[in-house]
Amino acid sequence: MATPSRTEIISLFRSLLRSARQFPDYNIREYTKRRTIDSFRHNKTLSDPSSIAAAFSDGQSQLQVARRQSVVYSLYAPKIKSIMDVKP
Amino acid sequence: MASITGSSSLMASLSCNKLTQTLTRAYNFNVVSVAVSGKSFPSLKLSSAPSRFRVSCAATPETVDKVCSIVRKQLALPEDSAVTGESKFASLGADSLDTVEIVMGLEEEFGISVEEESAQTIATVQDAADLIEKLISKN
Numbered sequence: 001m002a003t004p005s006r007t008e009i010i011s012l013f014r015s016l017l018r019s020a021r022q023f024p025d026y027n028i029r030e031y032t033k034r035r036t037i038d039s040f041r042h043n044k045t046l047s048d049p050s051s052i053a054a055a056f057s058d059g060q061s062q063l064q065v066a067r068r069q070s071v072v073y074s075l076y077a078p079k080i081k082s083i084m085d086v087k088p
Numbered sequence: 089m090a091s092i093t094g095s096s097s098l099m100a101s102l103s104c105n106k107l108t109q110t111l112t113r114a115y116n117f118n119v120v121s122v123a124v125s126g127k128s129f130p131s132l133k134l135s136s137a138p139s140r141f142r143v144s145c146a147a148t149p150e151t152v153d154k155v156c157s158i159v160r161k162q163l164a165l166p167e168d169s170a171v172t173g174e175s176k177f178a179s180l181g182a183d184s185l186d187t188v189e190i191v192m193g194l195e196e197e198f199g200i201s202v203e204e205e206s207a208q209t210i211a212t213v214q215d216a217a218d219l220i221e222k223l224i225s226k227n
Binding site for chain 2 (some may be wrong): 007
């Protein structure tokens with residue numbers, strides 16, 4: 001597809017961060033957040049339209065992966081929460 | 089000249105010849121003062137509502153403070169930096185990715201869910217605090 005607009009990219013960023021919240025596992029949740037923030041910042045300075053489009057479609061497929069996996073992980077959520085989730 | 093505070097106002101008229109009636113409204117719209125030329129009356133309160141000085145926007149100071157602390161933490165600003173209700177995110181050094189992260193942090197902190205369109209329009213700390221108040225009161 002054509003070069004994604006700024007709004008679409010921001011919207012993809014937001015969707016990825018929201019999908020990270022659905023994971024019951026603390027580690028995967030944190031990893032998803034960290035990885036999306038890092039990769040979006042790393043690619044912030046891209047100017048070539050084809051590489052921007054490639055990174056965008058990459059991000060979209062990762063979003064699909066995250067959404068599917070959050071459903072699967074929720075089916076088998078551990079009963080004992082991670083210590084990091086327990087507020088002091 | 090007239091100077092208006094939140095709770096009282098003193099009027100002194102300027103012209104002496106004709107009857108000048110000046111109506112001024114305070115921030116909270118419940119104090120109306122009338123002055124007649126040549127004399128200055130004390131302010132007449134037309135309603136009996138308590139005339140506290142109210143900030144004209146909807147957000148409480150605690151909400152604004154919490155938003156400021158989240159913004160500071162996200163942008164790694166030092167503790168004594170000037171983050172007030174009027175600070176724009178862009179002027180504090182935040183780009184659009186930072187703004188999205190700040191809005192996410194606010195969603196988690198206050199347990200609300202911000203829609204896409206509302207999130208696009210947030211530009212200052214005060215916008216964020218008002219939106220938060222609106223969403224909290226709607227729940």
